[in-house]
Amino acid sequence: MRRAAPLWLLAAAAVGVGAPAESAGACKSTRPDALGPFYEPGAPVRSKVGTGYVLSGRVLAAGSCRALARARIEFWLVNPRGVYDDAHRATVFTRKDGRYRFESNRPVAYGTRPPHIHVRVTARGFRTLVTQHYPRAGRSQAVFNLVLRRA
Numbered sequence: 001m002r003r004a005a006p007l008w009l010l011a012a013a014a015v016g017v018g019a020p021a022e023s024a025g026a027c028k029s030t031r032p033d034a035l036g037p038f039y040e041p042g043a044p045v046r047s048k049v050g051t052g053y054v055l056s057g058r059v060l061a062a063g064s065c066r067a068l069a070r071a072r073i074e075f076w077l078v079n080p081r082g083v084y085d086d087a088h089r090a091t092v093f094t095r096k097d098g099r100y101r102f103e104s105n106r107p108v109a110y111g112t113r114p115p116h117i118h119v120r121v122t123a124r125g126f127r128t129l130v131t132q133h134y135p136r137a138g139r140s141q142a143v144f145n146l147v148l149r150r151a
Contacts, residue, residue: 003053025071026036026065027061027062027147028147029148030146031131032129032131032149033130038084043075044089046092047090047100048102048106049077051104051105052103053135053140053143054140054142055133056102056141056142058098058147059121060084060146060147061148061150067096067097068095069095069098071093071122071126073092073094073102074090074118074121075091075092075117075118076089076117077105077117078108082108082110083110087092089137090102096139106135106140107135108110113115116132116135117132118126118130119144121146126150126151129148131146
């Protein structure tokens with residue numbers, strides 16, 4: 001007989017957080033999203049490009065939920081005026097436990113696009129993930145786990 005999923009897993013899925021690493025086998029790969037026309041390689045290594053919004057989480061391996069240390073995460077977003085610029089690009093590396101933290105201005109909408117932060121993740125032995133984070137209205141922080149598939 002199959003048991004119902006634990007409440008913490010259902011709650012995590014509902015908010016797009018992903019399962020904690022302790023639930024081995026429960027990590028599904030993060031859904032990719034558009035790279036967009038404004039990606040530029042070589043973003044400076046820094047974890048802060050503004051204030052008002054904190055994005056944090058872990059980079060994990062799909063299936064095993066193993067933490068990926070030293071994964072490279074590139075972020076880029078528009079400035080508070082809705083324009084992409086070099087001051088709002090960053091690269092961070094995950095710690096041994098796969099955790100990262102990135103601080104920026106709260107993303108703003110521009111044109112027909114809702115507020116978002118672009119994310120590109122690379123780790124040795126895994127497929128590159130390109131996705132986007134869409135902040136919830138009224139929130140100043142979010143947990144966004146990034147789950148990679150093996151190459």
